[in-house]
Amino acid sequence: MKIVVCIKQVPDTKNGVVFNPDGTLNRGAMDKVMNPDDKAGLEVALQIKEKTGAEITVVSMGIPDADTVIREAFAMGADKGVLITDRVLGGADTWATSSTIAAGIRNLDYDLIITGRQAIDGDTAQVGPQIAEHLGIPVISYAANVEVEGDYVKVDRQYDDRMHKLKVKMPCLVTALSETTTPRYMTPGGIFDAYDEKEVTVWGRADLKDLDDANIGLAGSPTKIAKASDKVRKGAGEKVNLDPTASVSYIMDKLTEKHVI
């Protein structure tokens, strides 16, 4: 069995967030970590590896320095790693990113693809499902538990208020949640092997087939950021104490007033 895990290097928000004057993230001024949901996805893959002997390939798209997260994945137990990096791929939104990563994954054999639910920098939760769409395979988002059974994966899909138990034929893609999985630590020896023994495969634009130039990089990104700002502090809000019937009327009036309905 072969598993591909998509991981992203993101700014570490532990010591606060640093912005550029234009409101975008100042990534250079912040420490970098493996995105937490992606790390959870890698842990899910490693647990499957322990049971089935699956081979894990991690794939990341980013700047050359992002090879650090791939080596971190090696130190946790991943077998192979691919870094997709090229100046022409920079500035990609979720569409261009998922198009690019999907093209990279087409170069690989896979039964199961695992991504994190979302990255803590963009918070879109779009890239995983979009990759599945590009590859024409089913996607199960918000996977709290993943088990492999023959050619199928059994997944508990965790929504806020309910859980679905699904069984899906592979190949498919699942997106993992950091809330429900505690990733293992790297091992010291794993870190040494990651640098001394293992190689990160680096792919540029030329290595990616079936990829339209119209769908890559900043130019191929339909999303345009009109404005970015720091979090706006919400007011204290309004508290009312009414009986249920009056509450419903009150809320309906407010929603109408705000043009929500």
Add this chain to the structure above:
Amino acid sequence: MDFTLDKKHEMARALFREFAEKEVKPLAQETDENEQFPEETVKKMQKNGFMGIPIPKEYGGQGCDVLTYVMCVEELSKVCGTTGVIVSAHTSLCCDPILTYGTEEQKQKYLVPLAKGEKLGAFALTEPGAGTDAQGAQTKAVEDGDSWVLNGSKCFITNGKYADIYIIFAVTDVIEDAKGRKNKRFSAFIVEKGTPGFSFGTKEKKMGIRGSATYELIFEDCRIPKENLLGTRGKGFGIAMHTLDGGRIGIAAQALGIGEGAIDCTVNFVKERKQFGRTISAFQNTQFKLADMATRMQAAQMMVYRAALAKQTQKVYSVEAAQAKLFAAEAAMAVTTKAVQLHGGYGYTREYDVERMMRDAKITEIYEGTSEVQRMVISGAMLK
């Protein structure tokens, strides 16, 4: 000469720091207060490969270098001196002599499970009447058929009772020299917990590193197989001294971590604590004290890392190890004392970590060779 760490060492440090912050720090105060050996933490360290860092992979270790091991002890000790010494005693004092002096069979039987984290190790040299003066040792081992029979006791043994495998030093021969003076010859032995005749006596009640289990070991006609002699008969003193050279680097790293941890706590505290309408970080007294503390620990770090590299690359590194331990231990004691002072009355309460750190720092000037012994080693090399 390059003072920057490469990427793999940086990543290893990040790992140890994350583990220390998440798994060790939350329990540090409780471990000290209840004098409780942190068994769960040790299990986690065993699982994550922290107990065999510099041991080659072929013997179940992680195949890393001495510097990585030293950084592990340093980062753990930043938040908990007890946890730091558990790793140090296990690795430097038990795994290392088996790696250096053990037969292939001994390495397979004892080193592999120790380095894999399946077993915990300890080292027993000190006796009630023999600390710095090893000639005062009374524990004897007598050859009897296919066995050695041990009688005597050891004291102040770190990881005592919790360890599975012990390196024990005992007198096997007494040699008379030309002037008729009697000299004891020691030998080293590997002894397993549970061997009949091997028991544990009193647990020490200590000033610091209170979660570390410090026990008396008692041997009463304890019979061990002949093949458990470690190294050559009569060469135990040399084995002990060489092992302690390595151990001192581990303790120097522990002292380094304790001092650095106290600085971290103090920087946070002085930025919060207000007196005369200002945070106390605004006072030059605070600033100058902090500068001295940081400079001292920075110097200690360079010496400890240098000693680690010396152990990695040199056959003899006694002086580097002694200097690193001497300097780091005295720096840790001075820095933690200043840290308590900057905390004022709060620093004297057990609610604040610096109180524990000052108590923990003291032992680094005493065990695995007192600061006075380190001065003997250093000057001895200068004057020979």
